[in-house]
Amino acid sequence: DADVTQTPRNRITKTGKRIMLECSQTKGHDRMYWYRQDPGLGLRLIYYSFDVKDINKGEISDGYSVSRQAQAKFSLSLESAIPNQTALYFCATSAPGFDNEQFFGPGTRLTVL
Amino acid sequence: GNSVTQMEGPVTLSEEAFLTINCTYTATGYPSLFWYVQYPGEGLQLLLKATKADDKGSNKGFEATYRKETTSFHLEKGSVQVSDSAVYFCALSSGGSNYKLTFGKGTLLTVNP
Numbered sequence: 001d002a003d004v005t006q007t008p009r010n011r012i013t014k015t016g017k018r019i020m021l022e023c024s025q026t027k028g029h030d031r032m033y034w035y036r037q038d039p040g041l042g043l044r045l046i047y048y049s050f051d052v053k054d055i056n057k058g059e060i061s062d063g064y065s066v067s068r069q070a071q072a073k074f075s076l077s078l079e080s081a082i083p084n085q086t087a088l089y090f091c092a093t094s095a096p097g098f099d100n101e102q103f104f105g106p107g108t109r110l111t112v113l
Numbered sequence: 114g115n116s117v118t119q120m121e122g123p124v125t126l127s128e129e130a131f132l133t134i135n136c137t138y139t140a141t142g143y144p145s146l147f148w149y150v151q152y153p154g155e156g157l158q159l160l161l162k163a164t165k166a167d168d169k170g171s172n173k174g175f176e177a178t179y180r181k182e183t184t185s186f187h188l189e190k191g192s193v194q195v196s197d198s199a200v201y202f203c204a205l206s207s208g209g210s211n212y213k214l215t216f217g218k219g220t221l222l223t224v225n226p
Contacts, residue, residue: 100206
């Protein structure tokens with residue numbers, strides 16, 4: 001079984017709709033992250049969480065919100081989706097440590113029409 | 114701030130050719146350096162890492178050496194295979210919080226038989 005899972009894997013939605021992307025992990029890591037990937041731009045950090053009570057904005061948090069329901073679950077919400085939020089979204093986890101190696105889920109491909 | 118610059122692709126090689134993907138970085142302190150690989154339709158996987166100057170990371174025939182004097186971490190493989198076709202990301206982790214991975218934009222490698 002995969003250590004980091006994301007649901008859904010693909011989603012098509014319309015402008016203005018609310019959508020939630022979910023991430024679960026069985027690695028026992030405290031730290032979780034949400035990234036978006038756009039062609040030619042690499043990965044950019046949206047939000048990160050060091051534990052259930054610690055949530056922080058990343059470099060591109062506008063238009064997004066998150067919820068850390070448990071150590072193993074970290075959800076990303078788009079309150080009112082817009083077309084330029086069409087992207088591939090990745091969840092990642094890491095354990096505290098000096099090198100910050102991160103483990104990624106398979107991604108969610110989101111299309112906003 | 115931290116930044117990663119990697120060779121722009123796409124890179125197209127024939128099987129058994131030599132591969133180099135250049136990566137240079139700007140960072141505060143002493144970063145840890147990573148190469149991640151993304152196979153088609155999948156999430157990112159750690160390929161190799163190095164945590165201090167002159168360290169060599171290696172995995173699956175790929176190598177990269179942490180060169181502090183040239184702030185580089187170039188990825189090399191002596192003989193590529195069709196199965197190496199993927200997107201390769203150079204990344205670093207640095208700074209006081211040491212929580213964030215900064216990614217390059219990715220390099221698409223296609224290996225033809």
